[in-house]
Amino acid sequence: MATEVLVPVLGESITEATLGEWLKQPGDKVAADEPIASLETDKVSVEVPSPVAGVMGQHAVSVGDTVQVGAMIATIDSGDGAAAAPAPAAAPAAAPTPAAAPEPETTGDTPAALSPSVRRAVLEHGVDPATIKGTGKDGRLTKEDVAAAASSKPATTSAPAAPAAAAPATGGRKEERVKMTRLRQTIAKRLKEAQNTAAMLTTFNDVDMTAVIEARAKYKDLFEKKHGVRLGFMGFFVKAATMALKDIPSVNASIEGDEIVYHDYADISVAVSSPGGLVVPVIRDAQDLSVAGIEKTIGDFGKRAKEGALKMDEMKGGTFTISNGGVFGSLMSTPIINPPQSAVLGLHRIEDRPVVVNGQVVVRPMMYLALSYDHRLIDGREAVTFLVALKNAIEDPTRILIDL
Structure with a gap:
């Protein structure tokens, strides 16, 4: 049964x-x-x-x-x-049946009827799908059918080899066509939708990371011993962002029809890497979490993203996004909004640059910040004010402790 x-x-x-x-x-x-x-x-x-x-x-x-x-x-x-x-033997036994013969011919003559994986296998093995008996549902071809046909008919596969031998004369260049994953298709659709819908603009600033780097170096061992998680930079930025969002609520808002929806909470979407590409889980009520709580949440997201164990509900919602391209070496970028959110913060790599401090040229670890936002809702003044508030909190982390 x-x-x-x-x-x-x-x-x-x-x-x-x-x-x-x-x-x-x-x-x-x-x-x-x-x-x-x-x-x-x-x-x-x-x-x-x-x-x-x-x-x-x-x-x-x-x-x-x-x-x-x-x-x-x-x-x-x-x-x-x-x-x-015995199950595999049953499929070849059905091949001589006259009544079943016309089906593969129809399937082979209709490339659109083949699945993407089967079409790719047909191209790789150089076989004619019309000559293969399908063992799939309703007589459809499978990749196994194509592979079996290619291995059982060496004479047939040798014929296409002659034209293929001419390829090295053109430099041996190859092309491979791979169907986009559903995740990648969705990312492409949503990003293009954001460009088509929002009046997108990006404002930049830079931040001196000296104070945060010193605090991290001084307390990272004690922090990890007490909380069981490494002290990174994202904890500081998420916490500083929640404070700035409270001061500039339009950056944390969204447009629905002809209404503006303001949120009195900060659900921060953070981009993390997964085998299938970047995914964006959400830190719920980040404004109520400590830096340690934020780091624990991000660490858990990153671990489960690599394992493919993130849940659907963890990817929904979000009122503001932070994307850290700096971990991949990005110096500067213009991130794209994640609809229906109205703004996204881009973090970049930290590098030593000469800056003027108190009339003296000194070398400091600097990072560029980029805020892309929907100009329909957020004015330039508000975007700049948000970045300045974020910059002040990072350059003087004491502000985070006293909520200033």
């Missing part, structure tokens, strides 16, 4: 996803609740667990296919895996 594996509920307003990877292949033994596939949504990757223990049955969809919530993507057969071995 086979149990269907369905696409789980992925979160509010999310109705579909892309199959990113199969973690179990047909015939593999599967435990209950063991992940068998990975789905890519608009925000994060989600693992699909097996509803029962048994043996992995047939895949109903291929990597790269779009699947709807509630759709069946595979089956789990009862047993311990021993009975699964």
